[in-house]
Amino acid sequence: IELSLGRHKIVGRDHQLPSGITIQPEMGLSGGVYLEESAALLGDWRDHPVFVVDGRCLPVVFRGITFKDFNLSCGPYQGVGNPIFEVNGGTLEFRQCHFVNHFKTAVWFEGGIGRFYDCEFEGGRGAASAIHFAGSELTLENCVFRDNAWLQDCGELVGSVLRLMSGTIAMNDSRFIDNGPLIHLVTIEPEAVLDACT
Numbered sequence: 001i002e003l004s005l006g007r008h009k010i011v012g013r014d015h016q017l018p019s020g021i022t023i024q025p026e027m028g029l030s031g032g033v034y035l036e037e038s039a040a041l042l043g044d045w046r047d048h049p050v051f052v053v054d055g056r057c058l059p060v061v062f063r064g065i066t067f068k069d070f071n072l073s074c075g076p077y078q079g080v081g082n083p084i085f086e087v088n089g090g091t092l093e094f095r096q097c098h099f100v101n102h103f104k105t106a107v108w109f110e111g112g113i114g115r116f117y118d119c120e121f122e123g124g125r126g127a128a129s130a131i132h133f134a135g136s137e138l139t140l141e142n143c144v145f146r147d148n149a150w151l152q153d154c155g156e157l158v159g160s161v162l163r164l165m166s167g168t169i170a171m172n173d174s175r176f177i178d179n180g181p182l183i184h185l186v187t188i189e190p191e192a193v194l195d196a197c198t
């Protein structure tokens with residue numbers, strides 16, 4: 001799917017992404033397509049993830065897309081916060097994508113495989129703000145994590161950039177810039193193995 005350049009409003013929840021789909025700007029131009037969360041009605045808040053991946057075969061790929069101002073997870077119940085993306089199975093891949101000014105976790109993996117190449121997470125608030133990973137394999141290549149900070153959740157200050165619960169994680173040539181305050185920069189649970197280089 002090629003999206004025309006400009007801003008596109010995303011309304012609603014639980015948009016199922018079929019395996020094998022690639023979403024990118026028209027003519028392959030990176031940086032000109034913005035997806036922004038928009039309320040369906042007054043008082044609308046995100047009580048489910050916006051996008052759901054549960055594929056078994058080919059990966060779901062986003063290329064050159066900016067996800068901006070996904071903030072509707074700030075609802076009446078502080079303890080309920082759903083991510084922009086939820087992955088239950090299959091592979092989700094981002095190339096040259098940018099997540100800007102989002103509230104709660106950007107990408108949540110309950111399973112599956114994650115691949116991030118040349119991506120940036122900026123101005124997020126969450127625990128974790130960028131990625132919560134409980135899948136099998138995660139790759140982070142040349143990614144930037146900038147200006148992410150904690151949030152107040154049920155009266156408690158919590159926060160990290162990455163929360164690695166399980167699986168094998170390879171992080172190469174990535175940078176953490178001006179993040180904080182945070183409880184942890186990266187949280188690594190006992191069942192996760194992180195190999196970070198440069």
